Amino acid sequence: AQKVTQAQTEISVVEKEDVTLDCVYETRDTTYYLFWYKQPPSGELVFLIRRNSFDEQNEISGRYSWNFQKSTSSFNFTITASQVVDSAVYFCALHYPGAGSYQLTFGKGTKLSVIP
Amino acid sequence: DTGVSQNPRHKITKRGQNVTFRCDPISEHNRLYWYRQTLGQGPEFLTYFQNEAQLEKSRLLSDRFSAERPKGSFSTLEIQRTEQGDSAMYLCASSSLAQPTAKNIQYFGAGTRLSVL
Numbered sequence: 063a064q065k066v067t068q069a070q071t072e073i074s075v076v077e078k079e080d081v082t083l084d085c086v087y088e089t090r091d092t093t094y095y096l097f098w099y100k101q102p103p104s105g106e107l108v109f110l111i112r113r114n115s116f117d118e119q120n121e122i123s124g125r126y127s128w129n130f131q132k133s134t135s136s137f138n139f140t141i142t143a144s145q146v147v148d149s150a151v152y153f154c155a156l157h158y159p160g161a162g163s164y165q166l167t168f169g170k171g172t173k174l175s176v177i178p
Numbered sequence: 179d180t181g182v183s184q185n186p187r188h189k190i191t192k193r194g195q196n197v198t199f200r201c202d203p204i205s206e207h208n209r210l211y212w213y214r215q216t217l218g219q220g221p222e223f224l225t226y227f228q229n230e231a232q233l234e235k236s237r238l239l240s241d242r243f244s245a246e247r248p249k250g251s252f253s254t255l256e257i258q259r260t261e262q263g264d265s266a267m268y269l270c271a272s273s274s275l276a277q278p279t280a281k282n283i284q285y286f287g288a289g290t291r292l293s294v295l
Binding site for chain 2: 066095097099104105106107108109112153155157162163164165166167168169170171
């Protein structure tokens with residue numbers, strides 16, 4: 063069975079602070095993909111990053127960085143120098159090709175509030 | 179590219195009525211997905227199409243739900259005899275087989291919010 067756990071339900075930070083959103087996943091498969099999506103109040107899920115299970119390199123994109131650690135089954139997301147526009151719900155998701163399935167399994171999300 | 183488009187954005191209906199939602203995927207995306215999202219939860223998979231073929235259905239997709247993608251372009255999701263428990267955001271996503279670097283990345287629309295009174 064696949065499962066994604068985002069233990070932090072809500073986080074509030076003051077603008078310019080760094081913040082890390084945690085994601086822990088469970089899968090028996092050796093080949094899988096991990097994703098992060100952002101859902102602003104408008105409702106549309108915005109794709110941020112995809113990482114495959116064979117690539118444990120950390121990635122940085124502007125103020126965003128991701129730390130993938132297979133040993134702890136974690137794929138954490140850090141926002142550096144947070145801004146008010148970062149306020150949204152962030153979802154971690156898992157896809158394993160497995161038996162030809164293409165569905166994403168999402169965590170419950172972490173609501174991030176950045177206070178000016 | 180225009181993004182995934184969903185209509186209507188909001189739908190209010192009375193219990194027992196039928197409702198239909200439409201999703202227009204990103205042009206030339208051959209895969210299309212439907213998800214349901216309730217308050218405070220992540221999206222849950224409902225069903226998936228590759229071109230016009232419906233290849234995967236979740237147990238969440240009860241007999242009252244039906245989805246179609248007749249010409250492999252837009253898709254509709256119909257809920258018959260709506261119940262209050264059907265109140266949720268219905269999200270559509272699409273992805274491309276043809277672009278190796280973007281393969282399996284699902285791009286989402288803004289959703290249709292259904293309220294069943």
